[in-house]
Structures are given as C-alpha cells and as structure tokens.
Amino acid sequence: MKRTSEESQSRLPDNSALKQQQLPAYRLQLTATGVLSGFFATGVFCLGVGIILILSAKSIKEIEIKYTKICGNCAKLREDATNFDKECTCSIPFYLSETMQGNVYMYYKLYGFYQNLYRYILSRSNSQLMGTDLKIVNKEKDVGTCAPFSRSHDGTPIAPCGAIANSIFNDTIILSYNLNSSIPIEVPMLRSGITWWTDKYVKFQNPRSKNLSIAFAGTTKPPSWAKPVYELDQEDPENNGFLNDDFIVWMRAAAFPTFKKLYRRLNRIQYFTEGLPAGNYSFNITYNFPVTRFRGEKSVVLSTLTWSGGSNLFLGLAYTVTGAVTWLAFFSMMAIHLMLKDRKNTVQTCI
C-alpha cells in the first residue's frame, strides 16, 4: 500500500526547538577557577558575618536570676492549688557591677514549659480574640479547639477561651534600686510597647462597646484567672481587655520549652536616663505561677540589646565555623588543583 507524501508528513513530529530537545541553553561547566573563587567568596562572607555577629553579641550585658529555688517557700505553697488566695512575695537582692547603658529590657524566662505542644497551640479562638465572635456561638469548631476551657460549669462561654489564655503567667516582678543604701526606690518601667504591632492592632481587638464590662457581659473569666479580662488594667483602656500587653505577649506561643518573654521596658527618666546605674538592686516578686509540679523553673532576665538581637552567640559561631570549613575546602581544593595542573594535556577519551 503506497503512502502519499502528505500522509507520511502528517505524522512527522514538529520541528520546533521544544519538541526536538534543541532549546537554546547554557551548559553549566564548573571550571576550577569558578569553583575556587566561589568557595573563597563564600568563606570570606561567612567569616565576616560571623565575626561581626559574635562581636555584637559579646557587647550585650545580661543578668539572669533564677528564683524558683530562692523563693522555695512560695514554690511549695503554690504546689497546692487550694492556696490560690494566699499571697506570697519574695525578695531577691543582687548587685549590678557595671552600668547597663542604653535601653534595658526585663524578661521573665521559663524552663520546661512546653508552649509548643500540639493541643496547646490549637487551644485558642482567634475570632473571639478579634472581638467579632465573643461568645463563640457561631463556629462549632472553635468550641472544640478551646476545650476544655471553652465553657464554664454553668455553660457560660469563657472569654478568653483556651488553654493558652488560661495558663497566663501571673507573677508580678518589681525592680527596686537602693539609692545610697537608704530607702529603695522603684525603678520606673513601661508596660507598653512590648508586643508586635500587628498583634496589638490587628489580631487582638476588644468587642465594640463603650464600657468593657458591658461588652464582656455574658462571659466569664478563665478558671485559673484571679480577675476577669476587663479588669486587667483599669487605668489604661488601651491596655485592658484583650488588648492587655502582658496577655498578648503570653498568647504568642513560644517555639521551645525554654523561652523568655518581654515583661517590662526601662523608663529612662529620673536616675535612669543613661540606663541602669551600677549598685544594689532587688526584685520583689509576687509568686503566683506554679512551676515545680512539672519540674520547670522561672527566672528574671535583665538585658541590653543591639541590632543583632540578644546575647545569642550561636548564629555568629555557626557562620564562623561555616566560613572556616569553606576556607578549608578552598585551600585543599586549591592544593589539589595546583598539583594536577602540572600534568600537561593528557587527552583522555570520554569514559
């Protein structure tokens, strides 16, 4: 059977570059000079960044005082939950040998508290915290995720619901300075400006109403809280209700079981315009948050900061080590390359 030329042409594949695997392309050839210069540049970059980071981290002053053991009697008191209405304070004196220049930040640090547990992170209601769905009536699944902290015994919804809100850190820490060994004065601290901008202005909103206690009517406080949410800061309406800075900071779940969260910032007025002067200080802590049941620990941290963040040497070290290893590779490859370059032009067939 004869084929017409037309028919045989119709089965011919397209002669386009795409279908004939002839697209214009760059064939990457890794030459010795290219690779060696790349490694050298990478090594220089990593070493440079690493050294800068290490120097910057070293310039930070940080003081940490663990107070679970020091306040041992308070810790024992709090192990029993029926003692919740007994107040317990403890005072920790310490000496600051050098002035902490610049802005000083006070953190509370927890050890062994797993804010990154799966059920824990899930246990919140973002729509309630935005103020739109306060009584979580509409979304069935929110009630599920906030459980068991979604409704109280008599069925009233809890605001704010969830395990993260219920476990809020409720110690109060006050820093005092012993001026001239006489009456200690309280170091002025700022409560504001410790949260992310988007948290304070987008993610957390109070329900709309003139009066917060009316806005939260029909809800009840979480079981572990002493005060309802609209009484967290009666003096400042911007810091009350869901907008309370300490509450917002706590609700941002930490990534690891050891974490520190910003508590207060130094208010640079009176004696503290340059920072914290050297001298005798003390922490007065109202101990409320129980940690001994799960063998955790609490501590207070005072720290200055730089552009590269807190005193964490790890990143600087990692960069330096990478830079050093890259340079090591560079030198060994350079040595091999120079050795082999002397062998002239032996043409070898492909494999």
Next chain:
Amino acid sequence: GNTAVEVREELRKAKENLFGQNRSSSNGHVVFEKQQLELDSVVEETITGDYALIINGHSLAHALESDVKNDLLELACMCKTVVCCRVTPLQKAQVVELVRNYRNAVTLAIGDGANDVSMIKSAHIGVGISGQEGLQAVLASDYSFAQFRYLQRLLLVHGRWSYFRMCKFMCKFLGYFFYKNFAFTLVHFWFGFFCGFSAQTVYDQWFITLFNIVYTSLPVLAMGIFDQDVSDQNSMDYPQLYKPGQLNLLFNKRQFFICMAHGIYTSLALFFIPYGAFYNVAGEDGQHIADYQSFAVTMATSLVIVVSVQIALDTSYWTVINHVFIWGSIATYFSILFTMHSNGIFGIFPNQFPFVGNV
C-alpha cells in the same frame, strides 16, 4: 535437520566446533560458520572470535522444543549474530521470549509489519516502523519511527538521556524526590524532642499542603524533561557513553543510601541551625521573635531555598524554562507567604490564617 534429534545433534556439534579448530560444516539446514580463528581460552559464553548462527524456520521449530531450546540459547548467546530466516510470527515471538526468560537481559524488538506484532509485544521494548507495511507494528509498539536507522538515535541519544535524567548522581529525578521529602519530613522528628513529642508540625499547615505541589514540583519536572549531560552529537559519536546504563551504575542501592543520608544531613542542618539561632534570642527592640510562628516561617523559607538551590546545582543544562521554574518557584513561595500573612486575609479567615504579621 528434519527431526528434533537431528537438530539437537547439529547444535551440539556446533557448540563443540566453537571450542574446536577451524572447521565449517554445511550439513542439513543448520549452517555454522566460523569467521575467525578463536583462541584456546574456553570460558563459557566468553568466546573470543566472531561467530554467526544461521537457522531457518523449519529447524527452528524443532530447536524451540523444550528439551532442545537450552542448547539453542547457549549457542546463540555465544555467537555475535544470529540470523533466523523464513520464520513464522509465532516463532519470532518465541525466540524473543526465550532470550527474555532465560537471560538476565533487556530485550528490544523492532519490526515493520503485521507479522512482527507478536514479537514486538513479547519483548521488553517494542519498536515499530511506520511505512510500507502499514500501521500494525506501530500500534503495537512502545516507540515508533519511520526508518530503521533512527534506532541508533533512539538508543544512544534519547535512551541515554532518559536514564541520565532519572538516575545520574543519585539526585536527578528519583533521588531528588527522596532528598527533598527527607529534608522536609525529618525536621519533625527532631522537633519532637523539643515539643514533648506532641506531633506539632514545624511548618504551618498551608506550607505543608503547598510544598510538594507548588513550591518544588516544577523545577524537577523541567529537569526531567530538558536535562542533557552531553549534546546529542556527542552521544552518537561516543557510544561508549551508553555503558553506564547497561551496567546500572547510576541508580543502585548505594546511590540511594547516599541520597537518603544527604536528606538526613540537610534536615539536621535545617532544624538545628534555626534552633540554635532562636534559642535565647530577642528582637532588636526587645520583642519576642523566638515564637513558634516565626520559627515556622524561618524553617519553611530556608527549606524552600535550600531545596531549590540543590536542584539548581544539579541541573547541568539550563534552558529558559529551567530558570523560570526554579526562580519562579521561590518567587511564588514568597508571594504566597506575603499574602497569607497579610492583615486582610486574617480579617476574613482568622482561624485559617493565624500567621498575621509574621513577615
């Protein structure tokens, strides 16, 4: 010969002649010719010297009987070429099946007519020639083209490229999938030590959904379609390049384990370096940056970048499409990231997109 016994005799004699001196016999219908004197090294199936076996359909019918076919197979495999003439289609298929079942070899059958269809179907790879004899062979085959000489290009260029793309250096198409998924998944194993083994994911849920579909699928697809190690002209000029495919050098257990180890090492670096960096850190204005969401975003971003750079290093033939897919995947990741973390989408779906403000 005319009976099975005769054929068997001829085969046996031929085999002996293979080890013997220069002798040719032309008895019956089995013709055995020695083209070159062979040396005395008698190793089974490694006969030096070029021999050809010519057998016609009538004798083949006897030779393919169950008690004789092993002899035929041994003899045929010792020869460089076997010519079977005047055979029926069924016998063609039987010969191919004989080689396929009793020898550890990949078989290819090529033919152009309807009588070749059964042979084409019984081989591993069937190639049909479209032309004078009609389309029957083409319809039954895996590959088809118009002239017999294109078989060279099919094997040496396209077949070789295909093997190379799948397997070379363990991290082309197949190895790459294992590598990126090991890097992606094993970080959860390391994170388990730090989250109380509560199965908390390191990445946010949208990233997990989109990772394999959107962020990393296209670059490897482009590599699988377009990658070439040598040009097609060089592949044809140097047929020795075909050997690694035949010897299965590029994808075996060892390469696979190397690939797995690479993935495990990547996951270790991907997890522990951000872990150390985030461990005791605070932002420059004191604010909390060691939170879970920031950590998740950092991990996800570094994973996408590392995996894309890995495939960029593996690609040896950069077409425009490769560039677009690789850099486009990274760009897509960032644009989706910015969208998901924006205030607007949080307002609409607060519970689906809780990562507002992270970027």
